[in-house]
Amino acid sequence: MASKVISSTIRRTLTKPHGVVFRRHNLSTAAAAAATDYEDESIMMKGVRISGRPLYLDMQATTPIDPRVFDAMNDSGINEYGNPHSRTHLYGWEAENAVEVARIQVAKLIGASPKEIIFMSGATEANNTAVKGVMHFYKDTKKHVITTQTEHKCVLDSCRHLQQEGFEVTYLPVKTDGLVDLEMLREAIRPDTGLVSIMAVNNEIGVVQPMEEIGQICKEHNVPFHTDAAQAIGKIPVDVKKWNIGLMSMSAHKIYGPKGVGALFVRRRPRIRLEPLMNGGGQERGLRSGTAATQQILGFGAACDLAMKEMEYDEKWIKGLQERLLNGIREKLDGVVVNGSMESRYSGNLNLSFAYVEGESLLMGLKEVAVSSGSACTSASLEPSYVLRALGVDEDMAHTSIRFGIGRFTTKEEIDKAVELTVKQVVKLREMSPLYEMVKEGIDIKNIQWSQH
Amino acid sequence: MMLRQVAKKALGLTARQSTPWSVGISRSYHENVIDHYDNPRNVGSFDKNDPTVGTGLVGAPACGDVMKLQIKVDEKTGQIVDARFKTFGCGSAIASSSVATEWVKGKAMEDVLTIKNTEIAKHLSLPPVKLHCSMLAEDAIKAAVKDYKDKRVKTNGAAAAGETTQA
Secondary structure (H helix, E strand, O other), rough: OOHHHHHHHHHHHHHOOOOOOOOOOOOOHHHHOOOOOOOEEEEHHHHHHHEEOOOOOOOOOOOOOHHHHHHHHHHHHHHOOOEEEEEEHHHHHHHHHHHHHHHHHHHHHHHOOOOOEEEEHHHHHHHHHHHHHHHHHHHOOOEEEEEEOOOOOHHHHHHHHHHHHHHEEEEEEEEEOEEEHHHHHHHHHOEEEEEEEEEOOOOOEEEOOOOOHHHHHHHHHOOOEEEEOOOOOOOOOOOOOOOOOOOOEEEEOOOOOOOOOOEEEOOOOOOOOOOOOOHHHOOHHEEEEEOOOOHHHHHHHHHHHHHHHHHHHHHHHHHEEEEEEEHHHHHHHOOEEEOOOOEEEEOEEEEEEEEEOOHHHHHHHHHOOOOOOOOOHHOOOOOOOHHHHHHHOOHHHOOEEEHHHOOOOOOOHHHHHHHHHHHHHHHHHOOOOOOOOHHHHOOOOOOOOOOOO | HHHHHHHHHHHOOOOOOOHHHHHHOOOOOOHHHHHHHHHOOOOOOOOOOOEEEEEEEEEEHHEEEEEEEEEEEOOOEEEEEEEEEEEEEHHHHHHHHHHHHHHHOOOOOOHHOOOOOOHHHHOOOHHHHHHHHHHHHHEEEHHHHHHHHHHHHHHHHHHHHHHHOOO
C-alpha cells in the first residue's frame, strides 16, 4: 500500500508543471503583501495563514474515512466494476453479491432485515424520500405531519415544500435541554397525521431524544415514525424494533465511511408504503431507481460493520475525551454554558457557549482548530442558529456558541491543544469585550437600553 | 493518507496547490482584517467619568455586535489625542472599530464626524454582508463625539451655576 501511494504521487508529480508553485491568493493587495515569502510549509487560504493543517474537531460535519473502510472500497474498484443489476454475467453477479453483503452489514447494525434497507445517495435523499414519499402516497387520507423545530434543514425544508402543496405541518417546540416534550407530541397527533419525524441525535447540540417513548406513542396512535439517525447509527445502540421505527435515514460519511451514500430503512411488517422520488428501472424494491453506487455501498457496509464491533470502545474513548475537553476549559474559564441536556447526549458532540465573546471572532482566532459555530455571523443571514433559538438560548449567548466534534481518531494531544487555544482566544476576546467589562463593573447587561439600528 | 502527505512533502509538493476556487468566495478575510484581529490596536478603556473622555456605546448583543469607542480630547485645541475601543462582535467588527480608533487619533472632532463607513469598509475590503460592521463603527465615532460634547455642556453649565451660587 505504501509503494502504491508513493508511486501514484510520483506519477502525479511528473505530469504536473513542476517547480512553478501556484500560490492561490485571494485579493490583489494580498499579492503585493506576499513579497515576504513564506517558503516553509505554511498554508495560505482565504486570507488566513496557518502552519500545517488544523486539528479536526468537526466530526458532526463529516468524518475522515477509516483506512479499513478505504481498503474495503478500493480492493474491488479496479476489477469488480460490473453493474449490480446486470443479471446475465459474472460481473453483475459479483457486484450484486458485494452490494448484498453490504446490505446485511447495514441491517445488522440497526437490528433490521436486509430486505428493509434501501441504498440512497445520503441522508438528505433518504429524508426527502421518507417525508415527501410517505405523505404523497397517503395524500388522500393523511394531511398532517409532525416534526420538531430542531430537525435537520433537509427535513424542515421538505416539510415546508409539503406545506406549499397543501399539507399541514406541526413544528413541535423543544424544552430548554433540547428534548421533545412527550405530552405535547401526544396532543399534537391527529387522526389524519401521516408521519412523525424526530431525529435521534441532533447534529448541532448532540442531544439524544427519548426514542423508545416516542416510538411507543406513535405505536399507540398507529402513526409511522420516521427518524433521521445520521448522527446516531454506529454511535449509540440503535434498534428499530425496540424504538418502533417505521423509517430511518442513515448516512455513511458520519460513521467514517465515504461521502455520497446513505440508506433508508423502510419497515416491512407492518408495511410502510411510499412514493419513490427517483423513477426508473425499479431498483431497490422500486423505491430508488438507478444503478447502485457499488464502491460507496461497500464502504458504507464496511463502516457499519466496524461501527458495530467498535461502538463500545469508541464510546468509552470519546466520553473520556469529552470530559477532558469540558473540564480543561471549565478549569480555566468561567461563563461557559453547555447547550442542550448533559445527561441525554451523545458524548462526541460538545456545543459550548462562551459568555461575552462572539462566535465568529472566536473561530477566527481558532484557525488552528477546525470547529464550527452557531453564530449569526457565520450564517449568510444575520440570524443565529435556529436550533439554539429553539432551545430558548438568550440571543447574546446564541451568538457565542462553538461546536466541538470528537471522534474515533481524536487524540488526547489534540484535545489538550484545543483546550489551550480556546482558553487563550476566549481570554483575549474577553479583554476586548465591552460586555465583559460591564459585567466586571457590576452592571447588569440585561437592563441596558441598547441603541439598535 | 498519512503516507500520501509524507510522499508529497518529500517530492516538494504541499497542500498549497489546492482548489483554484479559493478566490472571492464570501468567507475570505482580507489580510487587514486578520491583522487587526491578531494585533489589535488601542484595546482598552479610559475612565468614563473623566471630563476629557467621550464614550460611544452602540449596537446590541441581540444583533451580535456591540462597540464601545472612547476618545480623549485635548480641551484647549479640541483635538482627539487618544482613543480606545472594546468590541463584542465578529472579526470584521473588531477590525472596523480598531481602524476607527486609528483614524480618529490626532484629528479634530469635526473632522472625525466626516469619516464614512464606506471608507472603513473599503480599507478592510469588507464583503456586502459585513458592511453593517463599518456602519456601527461610524456610529460609534459619532456617539463618542456627541457624548464628549454633552459632557462639556454639562460641566460648563454646572460651572456657570456654581459661579452664580457662589456669587
